[in-house]
Amino acid sequence: MKLYIKYMVSLRCKMMVKSELEKLGLHYVNVDLGMIEILENITTEQRMQLKANLLKSGLELLDDKKSILIEKIKNVIIEMIHYSDELPTENYSDYISGKLGYDYTYLANTFSEVKGITIQQFIIVHKIERVKELLLYNELNLTEISYKLHYSSVAHLSNQFKKVTGLSPSFYKHLKQKRKDNLENL
Incomplete structure (x- = not known):
């Protein structure tokens, strides 16, 4: 499953994202360029918790397809x-x-x-x-x-x-x- 997060490409941001995923017990394959790929399906509760935790760190979990596409364009x-x-x-x-x-x-x-x-x-x-x-x-x-x-x-x-x-x-x-x-x- 892939999730998209709005963040600048930096080591600090990647580390924050990885930390939040680990806190929720989520296993990831890749965290790169505004996109995280996790191994398991994420529950609604985990998604809401991840979204809230990322927001506290100044990062945003993107939900709608246009926002995701815009972030992909910007990241490229x-x-x-x-x-x-x-x-x-x-x-x-x-x-x-x-x-x-x-x-x-x-x-x-x-x-x-x-x-x-x-x-x-x-x-x-x-x-x-x-x-x-x-x-x-x-x-x-x-x-x-x-x-x-x-x-x-x-x-x-x-x-x-x-x-x-x-x-x-x-x-x-x-x-x-x-x-x-x-x-x-x-």
Whole structure:
């Protein structure tokens, strides 16, 4: 039986989920990317208890099919952008559709209806968050970041960055460095 939980992909969240499952005597096969797979059928009482315990930890057990699908879409995008070394070379729409086994038009319409933004807008926001991370690590220059995240050019990355944050990438990096320097000098 598979259950879906709304949580960020982190070791801490996985450990909390595993702990709650163990408290209820539930045996799991896998806890990964917002989904847990348990070996036995879960009773209504166990489900309610798990839901309540997870909620206390800031996690949410998802019940309706649209919410589950939206979380799956978000998790695929977050994993693709934040947790893989290379973005897929195929179109994002083909990649997401292939990963989830649904027609992309259906996924896009459902996502927009529930979230109020398009999948493409969600991808852009997360790509910009990834750019911010990479800028702060200071290991890659803007050209390398642009290439890594499949932007057509540094100018395209910079324009998109400015649209989302209101700042140029270099000014953002300068601000973060200035804050870091100020904290170190305290």
